[in-house]
Amino acid sequence: xxxxxxxxxxxxxxxxxxxxxxxxxxxxxxxxxxxxxxxxxxxxxxxxxxxxxxxxxxxxxxxxxxxxxxxxxxxxxxxxxxxxxxxxxxxxxxxxxxxxxxxxxxxxxxxx
Amino acid sequence: xxxxxxxxxxxxxxxxxxxxxxxxxxxxxxxxxxxxxxxxxxxxxxxxxxxxxxxxxxxxxxxxxxxxxxxxxxxxxxxxxxxxxxxxxxxxxxxxxxxxxxxxxxxxxxxxx
Numbered sequence: 281x282x283x284x285x286x287x288x289x290x291x292x293x294x295x296x297x298x299x300x301x302x303x304x305x306x307x308x309x310x311x312x313x314x315x316x317x318x319x320x321x322x323x324x325x326x327x328x329x330x331x332x333x334x335x336x337x338x339x340x341x342x343x344x345x346x347x348x349x350x351x352x353x354x355x356x357x358x359x360x361x362x363x364x365x366x367x368x369x370x371x372x373x374x375x376x377x378x379x380x381x382x383x384x385x386x387x388x389x390x391x392x
Numbered sequence: 393x394x395x396x397x398x399x400x401x402x403x404x405x406x407x408x409x410x411x412x413x414x415x416x417x418x419x420x421x422x423x424x425x426x427x428x429x430x431x432x433x434x435x436x437x438x439x440x441x442x443x444x445x446x447x448x449x450x451x452x453x454x455x456x457x458x459x460x461x462x463x464x465x466x467x468x469x470x471x472x473x474x475x476x477x478x479x480x481x482x483x484x485x486x487x488x489x490x491x492x493x494x495x496x497x498x499x500x501x502x503x504x505x
Binding site for chain 1: 423438495
């Protein structure tokens with residue numbers, strides 16, 4: 281079974297803090313994705329990575345950056361957290377770019 | 393722009409009462425249509441991928457079908473444990489962002505015992 285894990289289930293941060301969300305997958309998948317999920321808006325793609333050190337912007341990259349130094353690990357960074365970044369953050373991975381994506385359990389981030 | 397519309401937004405069924413969820417899509421060439429199940433506070437769980445009109449896939453009480461404009465997720469004799477939000481997503485066959493999944497907003501299914 282594909283296993284995608286995320287470093288925290290719940291996180292509370294203050295406005296202006298730098299926030300790191302970590303994601304690890306154990307199936308040697310090439311591709312990894314970061315989404316956020318908000319009520320009424322559904323899942324929206326923030327960034328994705330198709331190889332180590334390679335990344336592409338998704339639909340809503342503003343205010344976020346990513347890092348992929350190892351194949352199994354993909355980090356989402358909020359450089360200066362703001363209240364409008366309060367959301368559920370979901371990491372996903374896929375073997376082939378056009379394959380189904382497997383999701384982690386999510387991190388519910390609250391920025392106060 | 394790719395669009396996915398799911399209906400109804402919410403559906404309440406009695407245990408054993410079969411029904412269908414709808415996913416209508418607009419995409420510039422469909423590469424794949426994906427169904428996911430999401431339990432509260434958890435990440436989506438992959439169910440099915442459909443690639444071409446006429447294709448059907450089944451898993452336990454669930455059957456997914458695909459036409460050129462929409463997909464249905466049929467739930468036969470549902471049980472309370474089938475209660476979840478069901479998400480539909482499409483992937484386009486062309487364009488620079490053909491890796492991207494465009495998700496619908498989901499259908500919240502509640503099955504009462």
